[in-house]
Amino acid sequence: MKKSRKVIASVLLALLILALFMFLDANKARYGMAYTVLQKGIIMAVVAVSMNLVTGFTGLFSLGQAGFMAIGAYVTAIFMIPAEHIQDVYYISGISPAILEFKLWLESLPSWVQAISPYFTLLLGGLVAALCAALIGIPVLRLKSDYLAIATLGFSEIVRAIISSPQMDTITNGSYGLKKIPGFSSMVQTGIIAAVCIAFMVLLLQSTYGRAFKAIREDETAAEAMGINLFKHKQLSFIIGSFFSAVAGGMLAMFMRSIDSKTFSITLTYDILLIVVIGGIGSATGSIISAILVTLSKEWWLRFFDNPLSIGGFKVPLFRTGFRMVIFSIILLVVVLFYQRGIMGKNEFSWERVGNRMKGLKDMIGSKKGGAKDV
């Protein structure tokens, strides 16, 4: 396919998605379920791509996503809860005076500052997480794959313990969690933030740095012999992955409106891993497709598994609370055991591929017709 046609196709696709989002924004009341679930799917897509960046492209099996998301979510929540609600939220131990003062000062600024402050807050959450990743990366990135997995998992638990500890009450509200977090103004806003994040990661992966990451995944010794500094590049991948996980964490806080430390348990990391594995380890587009599909089915389409169901008086067995998650665990295992490539394998979406598929389909129909003629 020609380059110009590819550009046109991409622009059309983007416009189509934008139109869908705008439509949903306009008819929020009618499509409430689709609206909420799709929004969550978009956020999960950002985390899934960030996890794939680290795990699928650089070959670092990191299980610290939930921890970084927690950092992003808490930073976002702490800075975004309006000063008027502070008393309601921090009703146990009160808020640290410094934060309150900062909030009041922020709210006294002109309205255009208010308008862009959510973006800065997300960015700030990302930066804090990136800093943590840089520090934690120094010891853990020297470890071999499985030790790295357990160490990052441990880090994620440490973050959770610190957040929920009574010593942090005046900042994180300890184990009571935070609520009354302002949400997104529209679906379009969510979509644009996510698109910018994902676009940056995809561009990075296609750049010379992305190729260096893949080299490390394929063969560390050879990569090093080609002049690629292992530690520096692993660190870079880990920091960027954590940055975007934290941004997604902040988005999740805005989406959920209330968070507590339990939201960011190991299970959340496993949920993201499920998405990455199903989408294809090493495919960014696979992660995006899978994030949307998995979230939609989990939160909406397959909800019926959790409700008792009777067809014509016959009560279908097994259907009750929790069955849905059992199904998802089995899907994960089946994919790992029998279909390791997932949806996309290591390939990315491209118009050529779509074109080839179409052509293949046409040929198939054509040959069938031809075959019929011969007889």
Add this chain to the structure above:
Amino acid sequence: MSLTTFLQHSLTGISLGGSYALIAIGYTMVYGILRLINFAHGDIFMMAGYFMIFAMASLPWAISIPLVIILTVILGVSIERIAYKPLRTAPRMSIMISAIGVSYLLQNLATYLFTALPRAYPEIPFLKKIFRIGDLSASLVTLITPILTIILVFCLLFLINKTKSGMAMRAVSKDFETAQLMGIKLNNTISYTFLIGSFLAAVGSILYFTDRMSVTPFSGTLPGLKCFVAAVLGGIGSIPGAVVGGFLIGICETFLVAFGYSTFSDAFTFILLIVILLFRPTGLFGEKIIDKV
């Protein structure tokens, strides 16, 4: 802290450490042979807890205990057969993801079958008997745990060092392929390893939950991770190492809770892990491995 409270906490710590040691052995043995962190091990331990609840609902403890052990062993060995065996030649990451998948499945299955609410763990009367030495008082399980742990470890060491299947296990852990060429049945040896690991997890589970009194679908996650850290601390692949690591972590945790840092007791384990990996990645008793280029 008075001497009595100190001793009291030490006793609790040693007892907790005993259960940890039993679970840690399962991690260290599987890692020694398959180079796999068996993420599902903690959940096998949790499932053993549920088995006990249901067994004790209608059976006396003397029958329940062996029954629970047998069920747990069957669970552990079948997990290996179904989820790990097909991936022998797959990349390391796939088999790890498979292990996580099993852990995820067991947790969700437990939530589905038994709900997420805590279930009361049955009391085994003779384990709960209170005894006193001077000012110290504890239930019998606190005393039995470390003793039983030590006895089991000695049996295990005998099994591994003196019997034929033990030799097979040691051979497989040194070199997969050569061991196979020497006529060792790889799959049987691996199943045998999972059998021992699950057996110890079942015993550990009975001792651990008797002290804690309730089980939830997520009760296995944290103890599981801590016991893996214990295995790393002792030097992964080394059974005495896992035991020492288990006791150390159990004691440290108990004292942290006693000093009022209970929220940090979990975090402490992981900080410990990162520190060990940083300064002595082979643990206290581990061997060094050189990569060949």
Add this chain to the structure above:
Amino acid sequence: MSNLVLRIEDITMQFGGVIAVDNLSLEINKNEIVSLIGPNGAGKTTAFNVVTGVYAPTNGAVYFKDKVITSNFPKGQMKKLYAGANKDKYTSTVKNTPDMITKLGMARTFQNIRLFKELTAFENVLIAKHMRAKANFLSASLRINHKEEKAMHEDTLKLLDILGLTDVKDEVAHSLPYGQQRHLEIARALATSPELLLLDEPAAGMNPQETDELAAFIYDLRKKFDLTIFVIEHHMDLVMDISDRIYVLDFGKLIATGTPQEIQNNQRVIDAYLGVPEDGE
């Protein structure tokens, strides 16, 4: 600046009680092709790994263009175990990681081919260009470096052309035939713009015809890229054909050095390869 490209000085590599390389010294001048030969297990690849920074030697030093790149002396446990020569000669530790050494201008291939298996031939070579790229991750992601990127692509295509791999540039590396994989590894090493090229058994697994072609090819490379080449090889025909000078290792020790003719007539070398008749005992 002297004509010396590589100087290995008193290198001893000891693993526990086993001495893999014993007090090895050698020198390579600019534009020379030098071979290191010896029976299996003589310590050739270990010597390569010391030069390229994969292993730190137990004792001794390596200089690249008069600059010390590696230097070490027995430490810790090794202090007691060390059984090699020149025990107290070296007092400083210099450790460059393999990537730093490659950056200085030394590139290598591997005995058991280590390509980036799942990537295409083109990507394999392009990755080796990364090290010389000036862009940071931001400018690379935002495509501010597109000129540099374009130059990298063009250079890669040129290299693939020289090595006769243009036709297979979009094929995945592990699907290529063995000979082409060897060529691709050389292309990848050349992409790092080296002055010294280290080839670890480039003829392993090749048939006689391919080996003959390889000899001409290595000669060609030296001219085209103004290279100095250091080869480990088993294949005597190839070694005698291409080498300006040869070093012979046996049980980690240097037993002979000289031109191909000298080596061919050296009794110790013949003994090492054919075995000494054990008379008397």
